[in-house]
Amino acid sequence: MNAREPADDVRIPRAQAGSSPQHLLTTLLGEYLDSADADLPSTAVIAILREFGISESSARAALSRLVKRGLIATRGKGRPPVYHLTPQAIAKHRSRMQHFLNFGSHPTPWTGEWVQASFSIPNSGQASRHALRRSLSALGFVGLYDSVWIRPGSDAAPVKEALRELLHHVEGARWSVLHVRFDEEAGPHGPASAYDLTGLASAYSSFIQHYAELRAAARGGEVDAARALVARTSAMDSWRRFADIDPDLPPHLLPEPWPRQEARETFLDIHSTLGSLAQARLVEVVSPHWSEASSWITHFQASRNPSRPEPTGGTWPSDGDSGPSDQTRH
Template sequence: MSVHVPPDDVGAPRAQAGPNPQHLLTTLLGEYLDSSDAGLPSMAVVAMLGEFGISEPSARAALSRLTKRGLIAVRGSGRPSVYHLTPQAIARHRSRMDHFLSFGARPPQWTGEWVTVCFSIPQSRQAQSRQAQSDKAESRPAESGQAPRHAVRKALGALGFARLYDSVWIRPGSDTGPVTRALHDILDDVDGGRWSVMHTRFDEETGPHGPAAAYDLAGLASAYEAFIAEYSDLRAAVRNGEIDASRALVARTSVMDSWRKFPDIDPNLPEHLLPAPWPRQAARDLMLEIHSALGSLAEARLIQVVTPYWPDAASWITHFNASENSLSAPAGGDG
């Protein structure tokens, strides 16, 4: 599947498979804090991650790394350390929660337009790079051909493009500004490097020669189906009133931590390009039902867990829910 990682203006960690304390902490902070004024003691972070089986050393390492990335900052010079979310992180959290909770709510407005990028880096530079690598030459000359190509592919992936052919990349829509700027930055100083950004339409939009061929839609469908299979029992337990506050925090956060990858890997193609039946709506409905039903319970559990280390936690902790217009909104709390 053509997967892209979105640009990250405050340096939050990239999603990884398996348990990831940094990724988990990012989800928790995004879900339950909505003020840069809140002073978050380090032991409160250790306690909240401890609910998920994360050890204290791993929790502190995650805290340190998110601080280095600019997601959180140290307040004052006292001991133990007190942290706070930066205003940039708060703005990003709000935007990302809107993105996560509204994704898939409405079909994209489709005009038939695609942005297409073609680029060329002289073969001779690539050949020199391969030769340099085979001769075990110094790394700097070896990077001359491969580094720009890698940088272009990385930038295109981050902007939501998928590779249709070797050096032909596409994405639905019409906005060319970000990709044009990225290509200028990467290739303007590369000798012989050429690129073009175009608005295109496909004569045969459906079928094996159409744009959907750039995407592993079968793999994406399987990922949605795996999400549904993983959390269907939890939804049944929620409906039966079997999830109490002690379980709600882990359950709700786990669902969001699993769901949040989809808005970044799903190209949100128009319906006529998708195989039927397409499982995204069923996955989204499941996520929203669990997420909404457990919000207050999860908030209460988080307050209970961190209050011994953060006495005014109840004044700051909140939770996000999908509002009627399918965008996220903080609910509860005073922060």
């Protein structure tokens, strides 16, 4: 039900507790830079990450890792180096930003369908077993029993590919993918019991509490640009994890009250209210190192219109791509 779009040739760093410099840089690039034509000097990246307490050596290491992952590439052979986002990364960022900003906006129509992946791996394939479990988790599956994993919805293509890729070389391994329905979805032996919904609800409540003061300050116009950049990025980095870990179960399987909507409103207040301020701060920080910063730095803006939950439209760089109407650019 919630979208996860694995890229063919771009590997986004895994979400983790706390932000590594490369994960933080990925968040910032996805939020504020939306063209492969923009030439981004390494000194500008160092200045950006300095705002978050990241040292120059760590910033350069993050750049190097993102080059290896295919998110950015070098332009020319000048010194200091100049980077640009790859077209594949731009497409990935747009898709992911739309997913993060849309998540929780409205209930997904429920058909009662689940995808079930079952597998049997001999003891000699323990490494493949661990790799498969990580892959299934990343695809939104949860273990119903030891070797029976499920996820809501009907799209089985990603899990079929993962099973084939990870197990085809394991002698004696067997697997199957089924579309199933449960007689008792909410019962103690049904699919809902496989999820730690109590823990997820607690995480949402902690998010609401943690950002309550910032939300009030943002709504009251009490946040300056320097604070806005760091605070807005922190809120996005926290919210995006929910979009990846929440299975987006239908309402009848969720405990009441379910705090996701309040958490989403908290996030939207911060993200929407502080967008222009954060963008202005970013331009201020990098302009001494990048004279064209104000022409390229932008920010995404989510819509509050329930009938149109995608980010709202705007202008795009003149690179021949009009792009989807999923961004506000100032």
